[in-house]
Amino acid sequence: MQRRDMVKTSLFGIGAVAAAGIAETAAAAPAKKRTREEWDVVVVGAGFAGMCAALEAAEQGAKVVLLEKMGRPDGATVYSSGWIAAVGSRFQKNHPEDNKEAFFNDMMKLSGYHSDPELIRVYADEAGQGIDWLADHGTPFYLWENLPAPELSRCLISPGEGITGGSMLIRCLMKALEKKGVPIRYNTKAVELIADDCFNVEGVSCITKEGRKDFIAKGGVILTTGGYGANQAMVDQYIGPWASRLIVRGSPWITGENILMANQVHAQLVNMDQFYAGPITPTGHCNPSPLMHAGYGIQVNTQGRRFVPETWLQVPKAKAIAERTPDNRSFMLIGQDADANANILSNTIKRFARLGFEVFKGDTIEAVAKAAGVPEKNLVETVKAFNAAVKAGKAKELDPPYEYDEPHALETGPFYMIPAAGGMASTFGGPKINTKAEVQNFEHQSIPGLYAAGAAAGGLWYQDDIGGNQLGGGLVFGRVAARNAAIRAKSRKNA
Incomplete structure (x- = not known):
């Protein structure tokens, strides 16, 4: 036998044995079929933005589920003071000297005019009514008045009464969600977007205590997982090695799942080196x-x-x-x-x-x-x-x-x-969103079925912000994302 024939025969033999081994293994342990649930809207991350999104989606008539990787809500909000920056709420009627235009201008100035002005305009227009919406759902607020510029009389605070103001916000929203019948699935870690061949997002796949489970979303998936400040590798990559010395002021579980999953469908990431x-x-x-x-x-x-x-x-x-x-x-x-x-x-x-x-x-x-x-x-x-x-x-x-x-x-x-x-405290970068909170791809087109809000979204903040802007962004764009995902669910049902 020629040497090259021996090599070919040997390689064939090795391949055949390997193939047989794979077949035997597969036969011995057949792959489990994933369990599957179908919803109108799936929200990923039970923080402030996620709870606002889930509650709004339910109020829009959508069948919605809220997923959380930890055993309780333990994102950045519960570590925060609970400030929300807004103008025009019913708590601010004694301050007619302030207005949405001045609010918009101050937010843009603090960002060095790097923030997306269309997103900041939506924030300025909707934050005040968002405060009233939260108050209507039982959230207590008082107005911290006459602070130095640019806070002025724009900071609404939910008093903690022995807990953080952020924890008070979460507790009030949890009560509202329970009253509305919105389920929160804890210990459910989203790891992969479910998309078709053209990157239209159809749902999200999660690891649960019972195994892998797919949550199908007719209207869309809303990412509200927070940023990536507790992911040292991402901090090194996007900000720089020096930043890894920074102490995480909030949750240790904010590890960039929004970025990992958005990358799967070629989302455009913006402001990745910016943080608060x-x-x-x-x-x-x-x-x-x-x-x-x-x-x-x-x-x-x-x-x-x-x-x-x-x-x-x-x-x-x-x-x-x-x-x-x-x-x-x-x-x-x-x-x-x-x-x-x-x-x-x-x-x-x-x-x-x-x-x-x-x-x-x-x-x-x-x-x-x-x-x-x-x-x-x-x-x-x-x-x-x-x-x-x-x-x-x-x-x-x-x-x-x-x-x-x-x-x-x-x-x-x-x-x-x-x-x-x-x-x-929080990172500013993430998948770019438009005024409908739809995640954008590299060609500046919306990725069908994918939304983001709060620190899981990019485009709003750059360099600095007004105290309370972070929670305010979660409030405004969580609700915006929910409204648009609910509309999409209805349109697909009727198609």
Whole structure:
């Protein structure tokens, strides 16, 4: 036998044996047929946006199911303060000085005019009536009035009464969904969109405790899974390795399923490097932001040196902590004189104590530096230079500049050092949506049957936003997606 014939025969033999092995395995363990459910609308992700979408779809007459991969609602909303930014609600009748146009302009300005103006216009037009809709379903609100621009009197807050405001929003919506008869399927992880050969989305396939199950959606699938901030690989890929040092301020389960599934049908992804940030304690998840913008004290790194302008707002400041320090760690050094400003220091310390977080304290700069583990000599030199500049009226000439108009020297003890790390609250990027909340493909065409809302959608936010915009976006576009998916379901039924 020729050598090449032996090789051919051997390869054939190996292939035949392998094929036989596969056949035997298949015969021994036949593939299970997936169970299947049919609905008008399937919503993926039981957060604020998802619950708003599910409730609206039900009110539009759709047969809707809400899917959640965890054993309870545990997305970003439950970790939030529950602010929703809006104008024109019934709670804001005493503020005729504000209007939708001014609201729109401020949101666009904060984004550096990178946000999709058509989406921002929908938000400005519908957020106020969305607040009223939530209130009609039993959600309590009060208006936080006369805040500094751009918040002004635009922030509606759901009081937590011992829980976070975001948790209160979720609880109220859960009651409304139960009353409406909308089922929530927990421990149901969506892993794959079901689409035809032309990428028309027909449903979503999930892993459940009972095995794989397909949920068919006549009107469409609405992605409300949140962003990808807790997925370190995606953070590295889309934002950069430095951002992986950021502490996740919200849910650890927001891991980018919206992106993984949208990629399957060639969705266009936008603003993927953008996210909302804020300072947070390295452990305990206490928010030091109110203290950091009071005009008292200085911010130093773990070497006891100032490294960032204290007047920066929380988004650039949080990013700077992660970018400008090797360990994403800093401290706010503040003296007892800060309590001259509405007891802001003592209130912060009490709030931290309730949350189980202890701040470092010392009667002198040396003592507080030692308590915090910061080089004493460096911190003493930093404070000495700062105090001298304040007394000479040259604080704005420091490097970095200290730009408060009325700076206060650090001379009144005891002194406190409050740890502050950069934290990621939510990502801004995701599958691009249009004004109907339909996900767009690379050719800027809607992908039939696929919608997105909240942090699972891209196009609304870029760079920064007004406090409460994140929940507001989930409210507005969750309802928009639901209305359009319900219309599509009706049209396909009648076809």
